[in-house]
Amino acid sequence: MNTLYSIWFAILGLSVVLIFVRFIAGSKIQDRVIALDMFTTVTTGGLVLLSAFMKSSMLLDISLVYAILSFVSVLVIARYLEERRAK
């Protein structure tokens, strides 16, 4: 059981490292926003998996709020990038 959880968390951590490579190397600001969006989605899945590992349902509520905040922040950044061009 613990071995399965370590394999899953290792794969998730590897994907977070790959996303951070794009976050640092991304040549434009849109690349970084895409990497941020993807990072929050992967981390939401990771939080739910962590709450299953810890056997407490506290992290489920936290992940729901985290998903809402990431959605709103990406929308706001996208609107900002769109309006910056229009002026």
Next chain:
Amino acid sequence: MSIIAYILIFTGVSFSFLGALGIVRMKDIYTRLQTSTKATTLGAFATIIGVGFLYPSWMLKCIAIAFFILFTSPIASHSLARATHKSGIKLNKDQIDSLESDNKEG
């Protein structure tokens, strides 16, 4: 029951990894947007539903989170693509930009 949960969680985790691999390997900003929104949405969805199968008393909360991600991730991705296209970033040379030619015509 737990076999289904393990298969679902493994599918979700591996799709998250494939999406992360795609965001590093893809050459264009729009293809990066595509792999980041599709593969990662399926990954998070399958992981959360799998945790719901693992602990059946959490199933309602897990369904709420999973469907929230399923509905909001395409909206965020669409608005990002719209902002990217409006700020004048071109596609690769071997692709056809139908939206730009439509805007030019009328």
